[in-house]
Amino acid sequence: MMWNSTTLRKVEGMAAYRQSMRAAFLPGNDKVELRTLPVPRPGHGEVLLRVKASTICGSDMRCIYHQHLGRGPEGYQGVIAGHEPSGQIVEVGPGCRRFDVGHRVLVYHISGCGVCNDCRRGYMISCTSEKYRRAYGWQRDGGMADYMIAEEKDLIALPDELSYADGAQVACGFGTVYEAIEKIGVNGDHSVLITGLGPVGLAAAALCRKRGAQIIIGIEVVAERLRLAVSLNLCDFVLNADSDNVAQVRDLTRGFGVERAIDCSANAAARSTAIRATRKWGKIAFVGEGGTVEFNPSPDMIHDQKSIYGSWVTTTWLMEELVERLVRWNLHPAEIITHRFSLEDAAQAYALMASGRCGKVAICADEELTLK
Numbered sequence: 001m002m003w004n005s006t007t008l009r010k011v012e013g014m015a016a017y018r019q020s021m022r023a024a025f026l027p028g029n030d031k032v033e034l035r036t037l038p039v040p041r042p043g044h045g046e047v048l049l050r051v052k053a054s055t056i057c058g059s060d061m062r063c064i065y066h067q068h069l070g071r072g073p074e075g076y077q078g079v080i081a082g083h084e085p086s087g088q089i090v091e092v093g094p095g096c097r098r099f100d101v102g103h104r105v106l107v108y109h110i111s112g113c114g115v116c117n118d119c120r121r122g123y124m125i126s127c128t129s130e131k132y133r134r135a136y137g138w139q140r141d142g143g144m145a146d147y148m149i150a151e152e153k154d155l156i157a158l159p160d161e162l163s164y165a166d167g168a169q170v171a172c173g174f175g176t177v178y179e180a181i182e183k184i185g186v187n188g189d190h191s192v193l194i195t196g197l198g199p200v201g202l203a204a205a206a207l208c209r210k211r212g213a214q215i216i217i218g219i220e221v222v223a224e225r226l227r228l229a230v231s232l233n234l235c236d237f238v239l240n241a242d243s244d245n246v247a248q249v250r251d252l253t254r255g256f257g258v259e260r261a262i263d264c265s266a267n268a269a270a271r272s273t274a275i276r277a278t279r280k281w282g283k284i285a286f287v288g289e290g291g292t293v294e295f296n297p298s299p300d301m302i303h304d305q306k307s308i309y310g311s312w313v314t315t316t317w318l319m320e321e322l323v324e325r326l327v328r329w330n331l332h333p334a335e336i337i338t339h340r341f342s343l344e345d346a347a348q349a350y351a352l353m354a355s356g357r358c359g360k361v362a363i364c365a366d367e368e369l370t371l372k
């Protein structure tokens, strides 16, 4: 099918859309492959989205882009990449109950069976159905395309005050750290340490700020990211990652350490720092994936009555709550997007993300691309 104006298909009440589309695949070896495919039609309970913003995640790098390392829920099955999509509905399949053509939405990035215990809790990330659990961009086609199919039950309504790029940020990173922040209960009583200031760490800082945290300290190795955390006023203090970090954090907190820490680095040394720089009765959340950690349970945790939480993605209902709060807080997650590319330049976008010399990197279309 040619990519031209003669292939436009009319949708009632909506701009026409095309019958063929471009889509990005990640075959490994740091490659991005763009293919032209027919635009799919939504089946029962599904919608077709015009993808407006689709951001690149650290997990795409870790498990897919360089080589296909993931297993199980992180096993990439050669589908259209991208699990952080946001867009506008251009067609609804039969049986949809809530959403309609024209609605602005973001996609919770894992489609679960909907009826297992985890799905009923809203944690489709943890769906136990081998047959029905399929993550967008991993086991089913994702958002690095002009159009995508999503199941209606995976959609979160995007308030008018938020841009599509804001929505894409909520689909994975902001949703994930919001869950961790809820688990350890960050509020105005707290100083917070964030280890790792990649997009997820920056998101954690932005949300902790709005939750009222009084001192936010960030640790990172990449200079660009340290600068970004300061220039966006997300951290009050930033530290280069090194072996003195625990002492430095204690110095910044009257010798006590922080009340809350969130690891977004997945680095072994940074994780021990997060534990050791947290004061008695403090809480630590591990969000960064992969790697290991070493600490001494008695002095580092048990005797100081500390708790360490693991936190993986979030629930659909908490994502709905988050978009409402973002509007209330006037917080725009797209602010941590430093680079926007069109789908044609997806290879450049992934290469930049792989270098780490950036904040969040987004593939955008239509009005979102011109917001550069």
Ligand SMILES: [Zn+2]
Binding pocket: 056, 057, 058, 059, 083, 084, 172, 173
């Ligand atoms: Zn992600």
Ligand SMILES: [Zn+2]
Binding pocket: 112, 113, 114, 115, 116, 117, 118, 119, 120, 124, 126, 127, 128, 129
């Ligand atoms: Zn399930």
